[in-house]
Amino acid sequence: MNRDHLRILLPVLSLAILLAAVFYLQPRAMSYFGLNLLFNLAVPVALATIAQMMILMVNDIDLSIGTFVSFCACVTATFVQSDPVIGYAILLAAILVYAGMGAVIHARGLPAIVVTLGMSFFWSGLAILILPSPGGAAPDWLRAMMKAKPPFLPVAIIAPILIGLIMHYFVKRSSLGVLLRGVGGNAQAIERSGWSVLGLKAIAYGIAGLFGVLAGMALVGLTTSADANIALRYTLLSIAGVILGGGEFTGGRVSPIGAVIGALTLTLAASFLSFLHLSSDWQIGAQGAILILVLAVRLVFTRREALA
Amino acid sequence: MTFKTMLLGVIAGTVIVASGHAMADTADKRIAFSNNYAGNSWRQAMLESWEKVAGAAAKNGTVAAADAFTTSENQATEQAAQIQNMILQGYDAIVIDAASPTAINGAIREACDAGIIVVSFDGIVTEPCAWRIAVDFKQMGRDQIKYLEKRYPDGGNLLEIRGLAGVFVDDEISAGIHEGVEGTKFKIVGSVHGDWAQDVAQKAVAGILPSLPEIAGVVTQGGDGYGAAQAFAAANRPTPTIIMGNRQDELKWWSEQNAKNGYETTSLSIAPGVSTLAFWVAQQILDGADVAKDLTVPILRVDQGDLEKMLKSTPEGSVANVEYSLDDAKNLIKSTK
Numbered sequence: 279m280n281r282d283h284l285r286i287l288l289p290v291l292s293l294a295i296l297l298a299a300v301f302y303l304q305p306r307a308m309s310y311f312g313l314n315l316l317f318n319l320a321v322p323v324a325l326a327t328i329a330q331m332m333i334l335m336v337n338d339i340d341l342s343i344g345t346f347v348s349f350c351a352c353v354t355a356t357f358v359q360s361d362p363v364i365g366y367a368i369l370l371a372a373i374l375v376y377a378g379m380g381a382v383i384h385a386r387g388l389p390a391i392v393v394t395l396g397m398s399f400f401w402s403g404l405a406i407l408i409l410p411s412p413g414g415a416a417p418d419w420l421r422a423m424m425k426a427k428p429p430f431l432p433v434a435i436i437a438p439i440l441i442g443l444i445m446h447y448f449v450k451r452s453s454l455g456v457l458l459r460g461v462g463g464n465a466q467a468i469e470r471s472g473w474s475v476l477g478l479k480a481i482a483y484g485i486a487g488l489f490g491v492l493a494g495m496a497l498v499g500l501t502t503s504a505d506a507n508i509a510l511r512y513t514l515l516s517i518a519g520v521i522l523g524g525g526e527f528t529g530g531r532v533s534p535i536g537a538v539i540g541a542l543t544l545t546l547a548a549s550f551l552s553f554l555h556l557s558s559d560w561q562i563g564a565q566g567a568i569l570i571l572v573l574a575v576r577l578v579f580t581r582r583e584a585l586a
Numbered sequence: 587m588t589f590k591t592m593l594l595g596v597i598a599g600t601v602i603v604a605s606g607h608a609m610a611d612t613a614d615k616r617i618a619f620s621n622n623y624a625g626n627s628w629r630q631a632m633l634e635s636w637e638k639v640a641g642a643a644a645k646n647g648t649v650a651a652a653d654a655f656t657t658s659e660n661q662a663t664e665q666a667a668q669i670q671n672m673i674l675q676g677y678d679a680i681v682i683d684a685a686s687p688t689a690i691n692g693a694i695r696e697a698c699d700a701g702i703i704v705v706s707f708d709g710i711v712t713e714p715c716a717w718r719i720a721v722d723f724k725q726m727g728r729d730q731i732k733y734l735e736k737r738y739p740d741g742g743n744l745l746e747i748r749g750l751a752g753v754f755v756d757d758e759i760s761a762g763i764h765e766g767v768e769g770t771k772f773k774i775v776g777s778v779h780g781d782w783a784q785d786v787a788q789k790a791v792a793g794i795l796p797s798l799p800e801i802a803g804v805v806t807q808g809g810d811g812y813g814a815a816q817a818f819a820a821a822n823r824p825t826p827t828i829i830m831g832n833r834q835d836e837l838k839w840w841s842e843q844n845a846k847n848g849y850e851t852t853s854l855s856i857a858p859g860v861s862t863l864a865f866w867v868a869q870q871i872l873d874g875a876d877v878a879k880d881l882t883v884p885i886l887r888v889d890q891g892d893l894e895k896m897l898k899s900t901p902e903g904s905v906a907n908v909e910y911s912l913d914d915a916k917n918l919i920k921s922t923k
Contacts, residue, residue: 304674305677306675306676307673307674312674315671315673315674316670316671316674317695318670319663319666319667319670322663336609343873396654411754412686412687412688412711413687413688414688485858497663500666500692500693501662501666501688501690501691501692501693502688502691502692502695502713503688503689503690503712504688504689505662505687505688505689507661507662507685507686507688508662508663508686509663510661511659511661511663511664514665538617546666547669548664548667549667549671549674552655552671553671553675555653561658562658562659565658
């Protein structure tokens, strides 16, 4: 078992333990229908978590992902539904803005935390401009896709598996993935060996933007309509998801499969607490406690690793 | 099986069916309450009312359970997950105060598809399969003018205090006020935003007062009447008829003024106990009653006659409240048919 395996073991274990607890508390969840209800809202969270992972991978952090997903949800529920051409053009432009943001952050040596915080107001303002009052409608194909009932496994399970595997091969196996991780790990080394860190950062941010767009679309497919504040929670959820899944704030050390599992774990933790009939006053605290517990266990693991 | 035992069985069966009807058909039904926010006095009072009325109904067997859940953050995605959890928990009806009129529609659709009755109130949802108990904010605006017309048949100047700019509720109440004023002898000579907060309202009114002629009445949105009164007093101007919004500080000020100089006004708002109305409506739907999809929340109005009683029952810093009974719900359902 190498380090990567060990790194992924903990998120898998915590998800399994939580899932077992949920099944014990609510046996009804142990069905096709139940699993779908339990996890379908985790799909957009998982996509947003992958977006955040791309940014953390190049040693930055994105505080605008929540408002960006909200913005994409608003565009999807309005333009994509009524004038698809304009709608997709807006979403494409948004991805380019993301890529541009990455380039500017690198070129001017700006702190990503400040730039993305500023951009979060930009996206939030645009979202309100597009959809001043909650409403809009999901495009039919999107709704059908998110509501589809494939045999054996619900969409809510298939989608995270697909997202995790595809990103795993991209980040861990493709040469571009290796370069991107290199940017986060040691940007100077990458620069010296003749690669353009500026271009690579733009690519990383662009991919993050792409996943933000996908998250917004998936979310609208589930909710059927949008709201300018629909995904504000995703900013912190996505960061927590990446870290919970074995990623680290020091760039280059991320695990896509772990990140997806982290997103599922966070969603499940909330359900677990509500099945426990825990009072809402305690829920945020309890959610935090679960997070700290998992991270504490990880610390024990990594210490051992370092000593060994 | 002899004829005798068969007969006995039939009799026993009839008795069970008959007694079941006599009690309630909802004795085995479980109702959940999905609430999106608990961070102000109105919401706290709302949850207390639910606990009091729905909790008692669960205890005496009218329903099997009436559990309240509040999301830890006021977020639509979280509430959608909460509703999906309720579906899994097998509730028969879900009462909702929604974080967004649209963003939890998907989850509500899932609930309806699972055969669950969904009743939304206060924060209502647009999904057609759900019932809505909505507040008619325009009516709140029109009612204020109606009262002032009675007090001032010859009309006069009005000052309007609005709520938080850009919020749906503010637009609606204001539209109702302006609709009401049309065709009367009243004239709105000034309009400020009080943000539903006494201190903001006081500052805003104090700022506009020097430029205004004599004011006969102040139309408000609730949570701003006491501040307006303070501004008039500070400017040494005669106190106009200020419509109040059922807040305890407003009712207390009104009662004091009434004792001092016979000051009279009226006060209206939505009672937090509307959660109990939603509970009974859900119970009635489960019981098989034919209920229209769109109902309107009655406005709780405090007039001079019941001021003292209301003031006494309203805790400091809170809002005047009533809990609704099963009969109130039945009347509402009947009147909307």
